[in-house]
Amino acid sequence: MAIVKLSISLVLLLACVGGTQRIVSNNVYPYAQRYRIASLGSVIGTSSTFNIYTEKPIRVVDTRYKRSDVESALDGNIKIASVYLQRNHAISPSSVRITDAYTDQASGITHVYAKQVVGGIGIANGLANVNIDRHGNVISSSQSFVPEPVQAGTNTLDFWTKSENGNRTEQVKAAFGSLANCTSLDVDAQGIMSSEISFVDGFETTTGDSGFFVHGLSADMALGGQSSVSKEWLHLDRRVVPVWHICMQQSKHWWSAYVGADTDNQVHALCDWTYNYDAYNVLPRNIVSPDNGSPQLVVDPANPSTSPHGWVTGNTTTGNNVWAQTNPSGKGTLVDNLRPVAKGMPNKVFDFPFNTAQEPDKYADFAVTQLFYTVNVMHDLSFVYGFDEAAGNFQDINFSGKGVGGDHVVAFAQDGSDVNNAMFTSPPDGQSGTMKMYLWTATTPKRDGDLEQDIVAHEFTHGISNRLTGGPSNADCLAGGEPGGMGEGWSDIVANILRIRQGMTREHNMEMGRYVNGKNIRMYPYSTSMATNPQTFKYLDKAEYKEVHSIGEVWATMLYEVLWNIIDESGISDDLFKHDIEKGNSIMLQILLDGMKLQPCNPLFIDAREAIIQAEHNLTGGKYKCAIWRGFSKRGLGVGASANKTAHTEDFGVPPECGEH
Numbered sequence: 001m002a003i004v005k006l007s008i009s010l011v012l013l014l015a016c017v018g019g020t021q022r023i024v025s026n027n028v029y030p031y032a033q034r035y036r037i038a039s040l041g042s043v044i045g046t047s048s049t050f051n052i053y054t055e056k057p058i059r060v061v062d063t064r065y066k067r068s069d070v071e072s073a074l075d076g077n078i079k080i081a082s083v084y085l086q087r088n089h090a091i092s093p094s095s096v097r098i099t100d101a102y103t104d105q106a107s108g109i110t111h112v113y114a115k116q117v118v119g120g121i122g123i124a125n126g127l128a129n130v131n132i133d134r135h136g137n138v139i140s141s142s143q144s145f146v147p148e149p150v151q152a153g154t155n156t157l158d159f160w161t162k163s164e165n166g167n168r169t170e171q172v173k174a175a176f177g178s179l180a181n182c183t184s185l186d187v188d189a190q191g192i193m194s195s196e197i198s199f200v201d202g203f204e205t206t207t208g209d210s211g212f213f214v215h216g217l218s219a220d221m222a223l224g225g226q227s228s229v230s231k232e233w234l235h236l237d238r239r240v241v242p243v244w245h246i247c248m249q250q251s252k253h254w255w256s257a258y259v260g261a262d263t264d265n266q267v268h269a270l271c272d273w274t275y276n277y278d279a280y281n282v283l284p285r286n287i288v289s290p291d292n293g294s295p296q297l298v299v300d301p302a303n304p305s306t307s308p309h310g311w312v313t314g315n316t317t318t319g320n321n322v323w324a325q326t327n328p329s330g331k332g333t334l335v336d337n338l339r340p341v342a343k344g345m346p347n348k349v350f351d352f353p354f355n356t357a358q359e360p361d362k363y364a365d366f367a368v369t370q371l372f373y374t375v376n377v378m379h380d381l382s383f384v385y386g387f388d389e390a391a392g393n394f395q396d397i398n399f400s401g402k403g404v405g406g407d408h409v410v411a412f413a414q415d416g417s418d419v420n421n422a423m424f425t426s427p428p429d430g431q432s433g434t435m436k437m438y439l440w441t442a443t444t445p446k447r448d449g450d451l452e453q454d455i456v457a458h459e460f461t462h463g464i465s466n467r468l469t470g471g472p473s474n475a476d477c478l479a480g481g482e483p484g485g486m487g488e489g490w491s492d493i494v495a496n497i498l499r500i501r502q503g504m505t506r507e508h509n510m511e512m513g514r515y516v517n518g519k520n521i522r523m524y525p526y527s528t529s530m531a532t533n534p535q536t537f538k539y540l541d542k543a544e545y546k547e548v549h550s551i552g553e554v555w556a557t558m559l560y561e562v563l564w565n566i567i568d569e570s571g572i573s574d575d576l577f578k579h580d581i582e583k584g585n586s587i588m589l590q591i592l593l594d595g596m597k598l599q600p601c602n603p604l605f606i607d608a609r610e611a612i613i614q615a616e617h618n619l620t621g622g623k624y625k626c627a628i629w630r631g632f633s634k635r636g637l638g639v640g641a642s643a644n645k646t647a648h649t650e651d652f653g654v655p656p657e658c659g660e661h
Contacts, residue, residue, distance in 0.1 A: 330417025392472020485551025
């Protein structure tokens with residue numbers, strides 16, 4: 001058994017006091033500076049324990065007992081998780097709310113996600129996940145619950161009962177005023193206090209807390225003048241404080257904010273769910289960009305097992321998985337934006353001209369078709385590897401009846417709200433993800449990010465990692481710092497895995513964004529050569545490695561080492577859709593997604609490494625354990641590596657059974 005105790009920032013925890021500091025930049029794909037919440041105030045950590053029982057799984061209850069008093073196997077595993085938390089962590093079932101539970105169809109592992117509650121109201125950063133194998137054994141868990149003595153000693157636990165008698169309108173206005181002072185838009189916080197707002201009650205959050213909708217906000221403050229608000233608790237330095245949880249969408253952000261509901265109205269925590277970055281005449285999935293080949297007519301590309309009704313529901317670029325259209329105004333609406341219309345019925349052919357010598361608006365039909373195609377490919381491929389309906393993928397109709405539907409990706413091609421960038425917004429399951437692809441200005445004529453499939457893959461992977469980490473109902477689990485940086489790294493490595501071809505070797509280097517930018521948008525190519533790419537775990541202590549994309553480079557570089565170690569032992573699959581888990585690129589993609597399901601909310605590098613190692617053990621019995629360890633240890637994340645809030649300590653060692661590095 002391995003037990004790892006780490007201090008984890010479970011949401012982007014901060015203090016934004018008095019409106020004196022403001023967020024001034026968007027989440028960006030290249031190296032424009034992303035805002036750093038930590039710079040707005042003290043980062044408040046909570047102690048999270050990640051327990052791994054790979055060698056000796058825990059038997060909690062007898063299997064026969066498990067099956068005798070519940071309706072289904074999934075219910076039985078939820079019962080096991082509840083008993084485990086009570087027996088092993090002294091967590092009472094009455095203080096737990098199950099937010100998500102599903103069984104992975106490939107591995108047979110059930111993932112149960114829970115939230116701590118006090119008086120029926122959830123603690124936003126009191127979270128747990130329990131992972132149970134097909135035999136009913138607990139193989140790993142994590143939890144960051146507030147100790148019950150701390151709860152009992154808090155004098156604010158009756159706040160919400162008392163506040164029902166107060167003036168909710170003034171309290172909520174004050175909360176929005178504080179939030180306005182922390183956002184980049186020029187919103188008059190005082191004007192909010194004098195505005196006329198109204199409430200619609202009866203809203204329930206994805207994690208089960210009751211809330212309401214606020215109407216009458218300015219258009220600058222929130223799209224459509226509307227935002228949702230719910231009552232929650234937040235654990236801060238051994239005390240539990242009442243907060244308004246505000247979920248507010250803007251044109252370039254979708255904020256999840258926790259604002260003090262008591263007298264100070266302090267913004268304690270802030271997370272942005274937006275991440276940067278039939279027959280179709282398109283660049284097929286094996287052609288990354290126009291630099292690598294020409295468009296081809298691809299016939300019936302939909303995977304019948306993952307998109308059983310195909311990709312197109314009518315005769316344009318809308319379907320069960322994605323709605324794609326241009327957005328030159330940058331307003332983000334679905335009205336008056338161009339969608340190409342297929343030629344012919346009943347056969348639907350999306351065949352439009354394309355010429356890189358022209359400005360991108362001249363081939364908008366082609367660009368939208370390409371974006372529609374690539375996002376659908378990502379949907380179908382990630383479904384095969386476990387990002388399915390139960391796991392919280394993006395679909396209008398969930399044919400299995402699992403998960404929450406109504407959340408296709410809204411993909412905007414040639415979006416006019418920015419340049420030289422791309423972004424993906426990933427709210428909880430049941431709410432559509434939004435992808436915005438921009439034009440790039442490094443060349444004349446400009447180039448279109450829709451045509452570089454590694455960028456689209458990068459952005460879509462944000463949706464995968466965000467929904468698989470912490471469960472599909474919780475969108476706050478990769479919230480900046482190391483967790484957010486690893487989100488960027490996963491997006492890069494998945495894009496790289498999709499580009500692996502037979503004949504490549506570990507000497508092959510990979511760059512990101514070369515077509516649109518004319519050069520690599522990362523500081524180093526991804527390479528197994530220390531001379532070409534010297535990044536190691538200790539680089540995270542450098543001043544220039546505090547931004548999420550630079551953190552992500554270090555993580556993706558480690559994963560690139562692991563990828564090639566596994567490929568060297570098992571070879572390359574010529575088609576990832578074959579799901580050949582005897583081949584290295586398929587193995588790597590599978591254990592990455594499986595590891596996301598196993599790891600805690602807001603993991604650190606060491607957590608994610610341990611989750612990947614356990615995921616590989618679950619998949620192959622540990623056949624590639626040493627290959628994985630050697631990849632991580634080469635870049636300083638060996639068995640003795642450690643970290644605290646101020647420094648990262650490298651280690652280049654591997655477990656004894658793996659011999660010398």
